[in-house]
Amino acid sequence: MAAASISIVVAALTVVGIFIAIGINLEYISQQIEKTVDIRVILQKGQEEKAVVIEEYLRKNALVREFKYISPQMALQDLKNKLGKNSFLLEGLEKDNPLRGYFVVKPVKIEYTKELAEELESLDGVAQVYFPSETVDKLRRILKIINLFCILLILGLYIVAIFIIANTIKITLFARRREISIMRYIGATNRFISGPFVVEGFIIGILGSILAYAIVLLFYHYAIRYLSQTITFIDFVNISIYKYKILGVFILTGSMVGILGSLISLRRYLKA
């Protein structure tokens, strides 16, 4: 019977673990997306001297987190590097560089992107301003909502796990009610009687969490391997660096869930 309740606790905590993993990844992906959001300010051809003025402006602008200037020469070099073996195609262009200088500007917050872009458009010497459309912002917002949902689900599942354990202990208490009443007749205190039951809840919690941890770890390993192959443009979180910290968290929460669960049942039962 203890095996049955441990299995249910394992199931609940495994789902918790999976959603924690999803949550962490969503957060990580979210941050990555934020990093990719930038505004490209392309200068007019021949207006590279304006770059200094613009730089000054960007430095003073409160909406700007960071910026970088790529001169036409640097742009050409970049292109050559990207072409690799085929860079000979660009031979000769150094004298007559068709590429223009540009700024890469990152806003302090993604919400300011449009506003900042419009400001920069009006600057002298600026030919064009590129910025990511609102869909990126929408995507971020959706991710945030999913993340919130995950957190609520995790909390809900923890509560479920607590109640599962509380119920198991309740059943055990009921099954042994004769013995418990005998113990009370001969003068055992409530604390003396409840000791073994708290230990039982604790063990269920810990065992459940360790098993759940193993399952989640395994699942995550294979899931990420599969996903990374299909969705190459997203970097997933590498869990193995946090392996032992996460085990610690699992064990801690598992044991707390176990102890809480048994205390809840004991309090109700021993109120008499």
Added chain:
Amino acid sequence: MVKFINVSKRYPNGVLALTNINLTIEKGEFVFLVGSSGAGKSTIVKLLLKEIDPTEGEIIVGEYKLTQLPKKEIPYYRRKIGIVFQDFRLLPNKTVYENVEFAMQITGAPAKIIRRQVPYVLSLVGLAHKAKCYPHELSGGEQQRVALARAIVNKPNLLVADEPTGNLDPDTSWEIMKLLEDINRRGTTVLVATHAKEIVDSMRKRVVAIDCGRIVKDQPKGVYSYESSDNQVLLQRRV
């Protein structure tokens, strides 16, 4: 030692179990509490164990005023009383030794003292050789003797036995009663609630008879009957 002062008990379902009970038991006494089923014997035992509270009146056991006893203190009070039940009530998953030992562990007694005391009481009841047996491996009489050992291991001042021979054959019943007498001789106050007529009649101890919730007789070297003395006089006159 034990004092019931104007004690009445009405159960929540309306049954009036005891009316105006006044009873005093001195230290070292051996008292039989007799009465038919439903007369109120069990209620008195439950009151003594602080399992229930009286609707009226006061109960004093030793230095404890039971009606004023806070819930937290109940276990500590119960340790001072030895209790023996009709159905033995041993812990089934513990051996004879462990059952008696448990009663001492509850009080936090040091292991050294436990190791001396438990074998001692087990030999008092004649069960030292069965220390490692489990309750289901023992006869009824043996189980009751273990219960007795458990009841006296903490050296209580009062021993309450609720129908201790109810589940036993006559011979074994006598063994138990002899043990109780022995315990009483060593200084423990003993109260036995029973309707084992023969035993009560031959032991000639103080008999307190209860009928319909009232004490109808309280005789020093009494016999088992619960007609009030008035009725007896009437009957004698008739004859």
